Amino acid sequence: MIPKAQDARAIPAAIGIGMRTLHFDEIIATRPAIGWLEVHAENYLGGGPAPLRLDTIRQEYPLSLHGVGLSLGSAEGLADDHLRRLRTLIARTEPFLVSEHLSWSITGDAYLNDLLPLPYTEESLDIVVANVAKAQAALGRRLLVENPASYLRYRHSTIPEPDFLGELVRRSGCGLLCDVNNIFVTCGNLDLNAEAYLEALPAAAVGEIHIAGHSRVMRGSQSLVIDDHGSPVAPPVWDLYCRALKRFGLVPSLVEWDNNLPPLTQLLDEAWKAERAAPATVDCDACAA
Amino acid sequence: MLALHEVQTEFRRAILTVDTDTFCALIAADGLAPEERLGVYRNNIVASLTAVLRETFPAVCRLVEEQFFAYAAHEFICRHPPECAVLAEYGGRFPDFLAASAPCRELVYLADVARLEGLMKVAANAAHADPIAAMTLGDVAAEDAQRLTLQLHPSFGFVASRWPIDRIWRANRPEAAAEATIDLAAGGVWLEVSRADANIVMRSLDCTTFAFRSAVQRGETLERATEAALVTDPAFDLCRALPALFLDGAVIAVNSAQPHAGREPRQ
Numbered sequence: 001m002i003p004k005a006q007d008a009r010a011i012p013a014a015i016g017i018g019m020r021t022l023h024f025d026e027i028i029a030t031r032p033a034i035g036w037l038e039v040h041a042e043n044y045l046g047g048g049p050a051p052l053r054l055d056t057i058r059q060e061y062p063l064s065l066h067g068v069g070l071s072l073g074s075a076e077g078l079a080d081d082h083l084r085r086l087r088t089l090i091a092r093t094e095p096f097l098v099s100e101h102l103s104w105s106i107t108g109d110a111y112l113n114d115l116l117p118l119p120y121t122e123e124s125l126d127i128v129v130a131n132v133a134k135a136q137a138a139l140g141r142r143l144l145v146e147n148p149a150s151y152l153r154y155r156h157s158t159i160p161e162p163d164f165l166g167e168l169v170r171r172s173g174c175g176l177l178c179d180v181n182n183i184f185v186t187c188g189n190l191d192l193n194a195e196a197y198l199e200a201l202p203a204a205a206v207g208e209i210h211i212a213g214h215s216r217v218m219r220g221s222q223s224l225v226i227d228d229h230g231s232p233v234a235p236p237v238w239d240l241y242c243r244a245l246k247r248f249g250l251v252p253s254l255v256e257w258d259n260n261l262p263p264l265t266q267l268l269d270e271a272w273k274a275e276r277a278a279p280a281t282v283d284c285d286a287c288a289a
Numbered sequence: 290m291l292a293l294h295e296v297q298t299e300f301r302r303a304i305l306t307v308d309t310d311t312f313c314a315l316i317a318a319d320g321l322a323p324e325e326r327l328g329v330y331r332n333n334i335v336a337s338l339t340a341v342l343r344e345t346f347p348a349v350c351r352l353v354e355e356q357f358f359a360y361a362a363h364e365f366i367c368r369h370p371p372e373c374a375v376l377a378e379y380g381g382r383f384p385d386f387l388a389a390s391a392p393c394r395e396l397v398y399l400a401d402v403a404r405l406e407g408l409m410k411v412a413a414n415a416a417h418a419d420p421i422a423a424m425t426l427g428d429v430a431a432e433d434a435q436r437l438t439l440q441l442h443p444s445f446g447f448v449a450s451r452w453p454i455d456r457i458w459r460a461n462r463p464e465a466a467a468e469a470t471i472d473l474a475a476g477g478v479w480l481e482v483s484r485a486d487a488n489i490v491m492r493s494l495d496c497t498t499f500a501f502r503s504a505v506q507r508g509e510t511l512e513r514a515t516e517a518a519l520v521t522d523p524a525f526d527l528c529r530a531l532p533a534l535f536l537d538g539a540v541i542a543v544n545s546a547q548p549h550a551g552r553e554p555r556q
Contacts, residue, residue, distance in 0.1 A: 042374045042375055042376065043377070046375050046378060047417060047443070048487075050377075050414075085375070104297060107300070108298065112300075112334050113334050113337050113371065114333040116330060123292065123293055152326035155317050220321075
């Protein structure tokens with residue numbers, strides 16, 4: 001049973017959904033019984049009516065800010081103006097979670113609008129640790145850092161991605177956002193074992209889980225798995241989600257759906273499916289924890 | 290082994306130009322051509338930024354062929370990628386880019402329509418600010434008033450065109466009647482764009498009011514803005530134009546200019 005919206009604050013481990021602008025009016029009008037909402041921070045860093053929507057929504061639901069543009073992996077460091085705007089938004093909306101990605105998107109004053117992959121080397125680790133530490137100090141918050149969906153691997157990478165995340169946690173004090181769909185996508189594209197990846201993550205650091213849909217495209221005789229957030233969660237990702245719950249316990253989980261946006265009811269159905277998966281896969285001790 | 294900064298520089302080069310060799314040499318093939326793997330990122334970046342431009346310039350989209358817009362957007366993205374992650378602020382240079390592109394010289398009004406849509410985007414995303422009342426000027430002596438500058442609400446923007454771009458824009462709204470025809474010889478327009486609550490407001494001004502208001506917005510002193518208005522209307526009266534500006538909710542601050550600063554061009 002999903003808690004009513006008013007009760008949700010007391011149950012932060014409940015299931016949330018990504019809130020997109022097209023669903024805003026319906027969410028406010030119908031107050032669906034969903035645990036919490038997550039928005040992309042960069043959509044609310046400008047002016048106009050967008051930040052006012054967050055003022056409204058956070059009166060009804062716990063809110064999570066999910067960044068896509070801080071570029072924690074930039075060799076040239078973080079953009080001070082972006083940090084300043086993010087800090088202002090955090091002060092305004094008081095989110096219960098703030099998250100970002102293990103990726104980069106800014107170099108030489110160009111923002112490349114995607115979550116681009118890092119070579120996993122000692123040099124990269126030093127840079128990401130420094131950037132995460134700077135961000136956490138500037139924002140006054142512990143960040144959750146999300147594992148990316150990857151389509152390529154650098155020849156000179158020397159550290160497996162889950163080990164890189166583990167070291168990042170140990171050295172920066174950040175937490176992890178475990179995106180099980182991203183694990184599926186990365187492992188499918190780079191011929192890695194998804195279950196072994198999940199097992200290698202530092203369980204105590206995981207503070208949020210993402211689940212989402214993906215698609216496949218053919219390139220010659222090879223297929224690539226694309227993290228497009230444009231369809232229902234696929235069965236093998238549900239399986240990974242259940243494994244993640246067993247390993248990490250009941251942490252806040254989010255259904256992301258960004259493209260081919262369905263009616264709100266269909267998105268809520270996915271969330272309720274996740275809600276039903278939780279008690280079946282997590283023992284009572286883990287629930288209590 | 291390249292340092293991370295060099296890897297990122299090469300990644301950028303591989304996304305925005307056709308020079309992919311150095312970056313692709315860094316990628317493990319793992320059964321698929323590195324170019325194919327890189328292509329996923331290139332497609333994500335170009336497709337998402339093209340979508341931002343389509344959303345910002347819907348009338349421009351309707352005025353040109355689909356294929357041309359996609360081509361122009363791709364060229365623009367490669368030459369002028371976003372400078373920050375707030376994509377609501379992307380595309381400000383697109384009108385000038387269109388103006389300089391050869392195919393657009395046949396659609397002589399296209400760049401001006403883009404400028405109008407660019408101002409609408411700026412107005413939609415402008416920060417909230419409370420207008421002030423004209424009585425703020427009550428204590429200012431007349432001779433000092435000449436040296437004042439006014440800060441307009443950040444949603445205010447101005448565009449002049451030799452073409453009836455307001456009618457062209459309206460005719461290319463999704464709900465516009467298909468048979469609408471516009472006489473390009475109808476003459477030019479002087480337009481003001483702003484935001485009232487959440488609504489974008491486009492007003493057609495006379496050329497004198499336009500000259501005055503756009504000079505004020507550029508940070509000119511009231512004296513200089515008045516001089517700009519007097520060029521087209523020797524009977525221009527600051528005592529009437531100024532209260533109207535306040536009544537429109539356009540003014541959010543009054544500043545004293547430095548002596549003689551109004552004689553220099555302001556950035």
